[in-house]
Amino acid sequence: MVDVVENGVVRIAFKDRLDATNATEVLKTISPTLEGLEKDLLLDMSALEYISSAGLQVVLHCVKAAQKVGRETQVSGMNANVSEILNISGFLTFLKEV
Amino acid sequence: MHSLDEALDVVNRFCRKTNLEESHCFKLRLVSEELVVNLLKHAKAESFSLVLEKREEGLSLLLSYAGERFDPSASDLGPLDSVEESTPGGLGLFLVKSVAKCLNYRYESGVNFVEIVI
Numbered sequence: 022m023v024d025v026v027e028n029g030v031v032r033i034a035f036k037d038r039l040d041a042t043n044a045t046e047v048l049k050t051i052s053p054t055l056e057g058l059e060k061d062l063l064l065d066m067s068a069l070e071y072i073s074s075a076g077l078q079v080v081l082h083c084v085k086a087a088q089k090v091g092r093e094t095q096v097s098g099m100n101a102n103v104s105e106i107l108n109i110s111g112f113l114t115f116l117k118e119v
Numbered sequence: 120m121h122s123l124d125e126a127l128d129v130v131n132r133f134c135r136k137t138n139l140e141e142s143h144c145f146k147l148r149l150v151s152e153e154l155v156v157n158l159l160k161h162a163k164a165e166s167f168s169l170v171l172e173k174r175e176e177g178l179s180l181l182l183s184y185a186g187e188r189f190d191p192s193a194s195d196l197g198p199l200d201s202v203e204e205s206t207p208g209g210l211g212l213f214l215v216k217s218v219a220k221c222l223n224y225r226y227e228s229g230v231n232f233v234e235i236v237i
Binding site: 040041042071073074075077078081084085088101102106109110111112114115 | 123141153197202
């Protein structure tokens with residue numbers, strides 16, 4: 022569902038689906054990482070197949086947590102469908118794709 | 120049907136049965152999820168019916184539910200302009216309207232009917 026790895030950045034790797042069926046659980050899993058954030062965030066979506074508005078709220082939570090401590094959030098590895106959803110939702114105006 | 124899980128099972132079976140390409144399955148799942156989540160929350164519906172069809176003009180989704188009047192086409196929220204001005208909720212119905220070719224709604228005798236073609 023989600024992996025968290027800390028290196029030069031904090032990398033959060035979402036897997037399979039991020040939607041109304043699992044968003045609460047994913048948020049619960051990553052919350053301790055977001056609360057103690059001291060580095061930039063990288064949202065790795067290379068293994069993410071599907072995202073809905075519930076998943077977008079998780080992404081937004083990550084961005085807000087990083088902004089709160091003056092850090093940036095980057096996103097990588099989006100498939101075409103996930104990228105389209107982030108784009109039409111306006112998220113790619115404030116998320117930097119790497 | 121009574122839950123999102125049941126609706127998604129129907130969508131997944133329909134995608135396999137009709138051998139839909141991935142991008143169409145993605146949109147069908149997205150529209151179904153967003154509508155069902157909203158109808159359970161806002162229309163206070165206890166059950167609903169979901170009918171999917173593959174037509175010449177596209178994929179048709181007919182959702183009906185008894186409950187309070189809830190018109191998903193009435194939402195006027197757009198994309199997020201900034202993180203600071205973001206508020207929870209509303210994005211789901213914006214996504215539905217963004218991927219739908221057409222969206223029709225009617226309310227008759229206490230039952231909501233939503234028909235979408237994607």
